[in-house]
Amino acid sequence: MNSVILEYQLEATAIGWLTSAVQFGFIAGTLLFALFTISDRFSPSKVFFISALCASLFNFCFILQSNNLPYILIFRFLTGFFLAGIYPVGMKIATDYFDKGLGKSLGFLVGALVLGTALPHLIKDFFASTSWKFVIVSTSILSVIGGLLILLFVKDGPYRKRNNIFDLKTITTVFKKSEFKKAAFGYFGHMWELYTFWAFVPIMLFSYNKIHSNLTIDISLLSFLIIGIGSISCIFAGYISQKLGVRKTAFNFLLGSFVCCLIVPFSFLFDSQVLFVLFLIIWSFLVIGDSPMFSTLVAQNVASKDKGTALTIVNCIGYSITILSILIITQLNITLQSNYIYMLLGLGPFLGLIVLGRKTA
Template sequence: MLRNRLARHPLAVIVIAQLFGTSLWFSVNGVGLALSEAVALSDTGLGLLTMAVQAGFITGTLIIATTGLADRVRASRLFAIAAVTGAVINAGFILVAGDLHLGVTARFLTGLCLAGIYPLGMKLVVSWTPRYAGAALGWLVGMLTLGTALPHLLRGATFELPWQWPLLLASGLALVAAWLIHSLGDGPELPGPAPGGRPWAGLAAFGCGNFRASAFGYFGHCWELYAFWTLVPFLVGREIERLALGPGWLPWLAFAVIALGLPGCVWGGRISRWLSSFNVARLTLAISGTLCLLYPLLGDAPPLFLLALLAVWGLAVIADSPQFSALASATAPRARLGAALAIMNAIGFAMTLPAIALTTHFWSQQELGVMWWLLPGPVLGLLALHRMNRHALREI
């Protein structure tokens, strides 16, 4: 039976499905340069398309949390429905790309579908591999990172082809993700679908001091993360121009910077087994925060040096995310874990909107100076971690 075969390696199945499903997230950013030339899309317009995905994701997480869908419907079923719907809408963007308003609507709906992929993927990981949540979530978030970078790779591989091809390929991968998760099903380590529950049940988790601290650390991390990922093509493009390289280098280098988050997450997950999720989150958040502070001061440094710093930043900027998720998963009420994670994701991704808006709007005026807009995120995250009751965390 297919399910039995997949259940032998559930983590591998889930993380591959996460990779394929989240390729929808930045699918438009991956073709941003070609799209700008094809439909005269400005930097601000690209920022609006990116924020629309974030806004859709926030709305979707709030819906599944407040309606109880996160805990009343099986995670595998919700994941599969969201992935199929997202694949169709992502492909449909091709038809409306020339109209910014319709494009924003399509990207909002794509983000709405992603709310059924990412948080539910976390719940599936916990349901199948609860013992080493930090390490397992490291793989999951690493695949989210690689999924985010994947559109740049698809664009690099199809650079001579029309810009529509990477979007269609991303939609195809999302369909495969739906099939994988639907075939695998839910794991045995969580209770079945809850029969009901009051709206906003996930907010009850904020009554726990350690969950609250881990959530606020995650919020600071989110402020920095997606704005940085949005800026990666701008930052890489600046150094490519200084090196007098052709534009074909842009998607490959942008992919490399973002994709380095995968080994960052996996490395963080592995060392969390002996260093603890708390310490890994604190260390990697401090590294990315330091780069927020210093990078604008180094604008005249050699381009290769700045590209190397971007590689380090790409490695560290996401490595704390699975550890925050592991801390939140361990301290949230078990019966409402899905709702608590969905609420945390909704608030965290709401933090990404002003950060993306500020940095994309001021890029043409401030260039590297916009990175200072990201600094409050790591500062908030580190302050939140400082308030955690570490003695109650034990081995987490």
């Protein structure tokens, strides 16, 4: 982001706006996609392709030489908006192909998302001298390729049931089912912790390095390894869910990450860098494994014709919660400069565990 600031001669405060624009775009996109039941009324593969194409276009527009801050923010917002037609719709496509074993298939899907989230840290480590525009162009091209692959090779699944009725009430009626609400609120608690943890992994490594200044830490590479381990976690969770059950698997992962939230301040006291990094790897493994499980529970507890809308609105609310969590922890980090602030991340898992633990009346 610093390179972008210099390129377009923007104020330093623009960094926050550039990041938030994508997030708010995604929230707006998921809300509208859910309201108009897009992925349930139209072919998910075609929705995915069009969204990937549009996201690629607006992402590419980010590098136009004539840009100024208002235009950049619009392009970032629109990029985020059309991402709403990629991730939630991708899960919808998976639910259309798998009746049984959905947890395993979503484990692979979310695992791929996690790897993509970690990848920029690896690129930063190995291509530090490469222009930021190269990264933008590369991701835009990959987006088009991904969209084309889905359009050409992934047709509508055998379990897809098209919803021909446009009903704005769908996003509220799905929450009337008790088991759906449990899955959704468990997911919301999970999201309070997840993205804030990912955002603060480099900061936690930096803070540890400040305390133990005699050590040399490759923050970018370690951030990739720590976050990237989550892809293995998602796949692992998918497989064990076939033995333990989806709900029990989600509960166990959420419980594990909650425990990590409670002990994280004390991990900074480890003299061994290996132990500290190992702790973050374990936390990273536990913090994401429940994500595909919650999405599976959401999909399993809603009518087939409403699955796309249900997954999208839950994503919308969950992602909104992540913004709030990141803002709060960021402000506390600036104000208090204490590693105890990370314990607050446990609030989401704690509430999620309470909801999941309730017995249906």
